[in-house]
Amino acid sequence: MDPDYKAKYAIHEATREGQVSLVESLLNANPKLALLKDPDERLAIHWAVAYNRLPIFELLVAVKDFDPDATDASGWTPLMMAASLRDSEGDAMIEMLLRKDGDPNMKSVTGQNALHFATSKGNLSTVKILLGAKCSARAVDSRGQLPLHRAAATGSVPIMKVLLDEGKSPLNTADVDGMTPLHHAVSEGHAEAAVLLLRLGADAGKRDKGGKLAIEMAPDSKVRKYILQAAEREGIRLP
Known part of the structure; x- marks a missing residue:
């Protein structure tokens, strides 16, 4: 590590450590420190979100010329990071970023938007906030996966319902492996999620690139x- 790292990136260090008074002091002395990127191309706000430092986050978003869509080396915005926090702990930060005109449809370098991250962590309230902000449930990442693929793979029935209802997510989209959300739900052993998809019209006859039907992937x-x-019981015919 650069021997001058701690001095040069003092605001990043103070943010990670949750030192609110020090961050406030640094910003009062030089507000432009909020716009300084570290070697990971992260601003202090990225670390404030990653470490769930809400009081520091509030200081940073109030800085002049704050950019809610600033990206790090992986193309992650603060909003994406907030959507990735466990138990929807980033919801307050997401709402503040949206009020600052943060773009919920920006994508990371792997093509994921904030909904992909929220669904992966099972954050139902976050998903609802993002859909309310017009974050697209129809966006596919570099693996051809919708947020619905992620929700199916984790077996989150409530999130799947919201994505399909409010988000108007496609139901039978295949990813780069030819796997639909139904394939993911079945292969991960999420029977209730699979039944929901079938009830809503999932095509059980689609095969992945290996030639397998979803039901053949049951663990x-x-x-x-x-x-x-x-x-x-529900009169659904399977191949």
Whole structure:
């Protein structure tokens, strides 16, 4: 590490450590420190979000020329990071960033928008906030995956319902491996999520690039049996 790192990037260090008074003092002396990028191309605000330092975050967003869409080396904005916090802890920060005209549809270098991150962490309230801000549920990342693929893979039925209802997410989109959300739900053993997708019209006849139907990817006989019986009860015909 650069021996002068701590001195040069004092505001980043103070932010990570949650030193509110020191950050405030540094900004009062030189507000432009809020616009300084460290070797990871991160501003202090990126670290404030990553470490869930809300009081420091509030100081930084108030700085003149604050850019809510500043990206780090991975193309992550503060809003993306806030969407990735556990248990929807970033919701307050997301709402502040949106009030500062942050763009919820910006994509990381791997093509993910904030909804991809929120669905991966199972943050239902965050998903609702983002959809309310017109964050697209139809955006695909570099692997061809929608936020719905992520929700299906984690088995989050409430998030899947919101993405399909409020977000108007496509139901049968295949990713680069030819896997639909149904494939992901079944392969991860999320039987209830799979049944929801089937109930809403998921195409059970689609095959992935390896030629497999979703039902053939069930991790065990218990999951497979649950899906088959539920489909039979609801009059859903499976191939």
